[in-house]
Each structure stands twice: as structure tokens, then as C-alpha cells.
Amino acid sequence: MTETLCIDIAVCTYRRPQLADTLRSLGALVVPDGVTPRLIVADNDIGPSAERIVGEMAGRLPFPVVYVHCPASNISLARNACLDHSQAEWLAFIDDDCSASPDWLAALATKARQTGADAVLGPVAAIYGDAAPAWMRRGDFHSTNPVFVRGKLLTGYTCNVLMNVAAPSLKGRRFDLALGRTGGEDTEFFTGMVRDGGRLAFAETALASEPVPADRAQFGWLAKRRFRTGQTHGRLLAKASGGTSGKAVALAAAKAAFCAGGAVLTGLRPVARNRYALRSIMHGGVVSGLLGVREITLYGDASAGTERERDHAA
Structure with missing residues (x-):
């Protein structure tokens, strides 16, 4: 600089x-x-x-x-x-x-x-x-x-x-x-x-x-945020590899299942349980993104956008 x-x-x-x-x-x-x-x-x-x-x-x-x-x-x-x-x-x-x-x-x-x-x-x-x-x-x-x-x-x-x-x-x-x-x-x-x-x-x-x-100090908000993060990651993975890979989908699904199991096994320890659960939800979002599902809307008011902006976002 x-x-x-x-x-x-x-x-x-x-x-x-x-x-x-x-x-x-x-x-x-x-x-x-x-x-x-x-x-x-x-x-x-x-x-x-x-x-x-x-x-x-x-x-x-x-x-x-x-x-x-x-x-x-x-x-x-x-x-x-x-x-x-x-x-x-x-x-x-x-x-x-x-x-x-x-x-x-x-x-x-x-x-x-x-x-x-x-x-x-x-x-x-x-x-x-x-x-x-x-x-x-x-x-x-x-x-x-x-x-x-x-x-x-x-x-x-x-x-x-x-x-x-x-x-x-x-x-x-x-x-x-x-x-x-x-x-x-x-x-x-x-x-x-x-x-x-x-x-x-x-x-x-x-x-x-x-x-x-x-309104953000809730498990539900964290879950939506983690799922959308996973969707973005999955979409970027598919974009980088030139398309959806069955192996990548299977791996993300396996990670989601593993973390879900971790949430069950740590059920009496809220911090660990919820961390595992949110990781499972995030990997579920990766599967969604790899399969081309559009990211969920988290922010703003979609009705406020102009027609031009909505066309760009489509």
C-alpha cells in the first residue's frame, strides 16, 4: 500500500x-x-x-x-x-x-x-x-x-x-x-x-x-441460516465441478446423517447437541444446493423490489 x-x-x-x-x-x-x-x-x-x-x-x-x-x-x-x-x-x-x-x-x-x-x-x-x-x-x-x-x-x-x-x-x-x-x-x-x-x-x-x-436468538433462525449456508456451498461446489456429482451428494448426505447421530448421542449436552444438529442441517443444505434447489430467502422484503430487480434475481 x-x-x-x-x-x-x-x-x-x-x-x-x-x-x-x-x-x-x-x-x-x-x-x-x-x-x-x-x-x-x-x-x-x-x-x-x-x-x-x-x-x-x-x-x-x-x-x-x-x-x-x-x-x-x-x-x-x-x-x-x-x-x-x-x-x-x-x-x-x-x-x-x-x-x-x-x-x-x-x-x-x-x-x-x-x-x-x-x-x-x-x-x-x-x-x-x-x-x-x-x-x-x-x-x-x-x-x-x-x-x-x-x-x-x-x-x-x-x-x-x-x-x-x-x-x-x-x-x-x-x-x-x-x-x-x-x-x-x-x-x-x-x-x-x-x-x-x-x-x-x-x-x-x-x-x-x-x-x-x-428474533435471531432462536434455534429456528440459526437452522435457517445454516441451511442456506449449506445451499450456497453446494451450489458453488456444483458450479466448480461443472455439474452435480452423485459422489458429492452422497458424501454430504452421509455427513448430515453422521451429525444427526451426534446430536442424538449428545442429547443431554445442549451446546454439543445443537452444534451437531446445526451441522447436520447445514450438510442437508449442501445436498439441496448440489441438486440445484434455489436458496431460501432470509433477508429483506421481496415485495419491495422493482420489477427489474426481481428479474435479475430470478
Whole structure:
């Protein structure tokens, strides 16, 4: 990276009351010498519902703020709007319900400088309320960390990431609109980046935190999320191999059965039982994705999309 570095920070938002807290945390960042940040807020609601909050916060933040209204209810559309409005070589994404630690941006930038990676991921720590079940708090089922496969990162996420959008593996790359309501658009984005020669790194100290709302502090929500994650993984496996493999389907089904058995055997230990059960559900999603079943919708309001966006998502 160059000595003087411009970094755009992107926040995609959709009717999220925690947005003001996210912006306050970004305003409290310890900005490294030689780094010039700018903030892009992409409002994905059908109406400009976040414009007032962004306008009120803009005058309190120590760097420029750009508000972009990009309806409606398709997170890929919002992420692409951030890419299109970015004027910097480096672009960071953080979720609109996350709070950045003061050293968040510095830690990401330092790791990028040290490793030369095209993108750097940071951890997101879940903050549970009193209503969350004890097993969920003990097992920490909502925090986000990258998954290493034989010591390498093969995909990433957008809730906490800094990426060099000028790198060959990322230049011109966009998020798939067809995945904008199901989720998995970031998995596909970074899988493609790595496939095209890009490299991911992990900055352990680039911490963001995320409160877990009551409607997500439930086994049912976790199950739907894991199933959709499996669907995306299965679809990407089929795409990489040029079609559905009977061997891959059988292997995923066997893993689902094994984990289901593990859930039964650990029935009296809630953390282990539910971890096995969710793994079984995830592998079931892999089978679904390998067989070409479209990912379930988890986010947004499909009725809010324009006809053009629905056509793209079909």
C-alpha cells in the first residue's frame, strides 16, 4: 500500500435502528497517520428511510459522508452501489448493526500492509441479551470468524472486511443480484476472488461487535441460516465441478446423517447437541444446493423490489 492511503468505509443499511450506533463507532475510530477515510452509506429501503439518521450524524463525524439511496430490499444492489461510488483504492465493509472497535480500521490496514493480501477479514463478536438461551451464550453460535481450510482462507464475508478493489482479482467484480435476498452473495464474491488468484488474510484484532436481537436468538433462525449456508456451498461446489456429482451428494448426505447421530448421542449436552444438529442441517443444505434447489430467502422484503430487480434475481 502507498504511504498516503484513502479508504472508503461502506455501510449497507435496511431499516436498521442500530445504524446510528454503527456510525458513532466509526466516528470514534483511531485513524492511522497517512490514512484518509470517507464513509458511504447505501440505503436499501424502498424509501430513503435512513437519510435523516445519516444527515444528522454526518455533521458529527470527522470525515466526509456520502449517502446513496439504492432501492429496494436486495443487499447485493446496496453492496454494488458502494463499489460504484467508491473513489478509493481500498474499501471496507461493516454491517449496519455492528460497532467497530477504535482500532478496527488500523488493524485491518496494518494486516493488509504486512501481508499484501487482496482482502483482510476481521472477527465479529456476538453480544447476547438476557433473553438468549444459556446454551446459545455458552456456545457462542452467532459470532463470525473465518474458516481456514488446510491453513488457507478460501472465502470470506462482508460484515468486517477491507479489500483492495484495484487488485486484479477484485477489479470490476460485483455481487450477484440473484443472491441479494437469500444471502450468500459475499461467499460467492470472495470464492470467485480466490479462484481468480486473490488472497485473503485475517486480522484478529480488527474487532467489531454485534448485538443479537431476540428474533435471531432462536434455534429456528440459526437452522435457517445454516441451511442456506449449506445451499450456497453446494451450489458453488456444483458450479466448480461443472455439474452435480452423485459422489458429492452422497458424501454430504452421509455427513448430515453422521451429525444427526451426534446430536442424538449428545442429547443431554445442549451446546454439543445443537452444534451437531446445526451441522447436520447445514450438510442437508449442501445436498439441496448440489441438486440445484434455489436458496431460501432470509433477508429483506421481496415485495419491495422493482420489477427489474426481481428479474435479475430470478
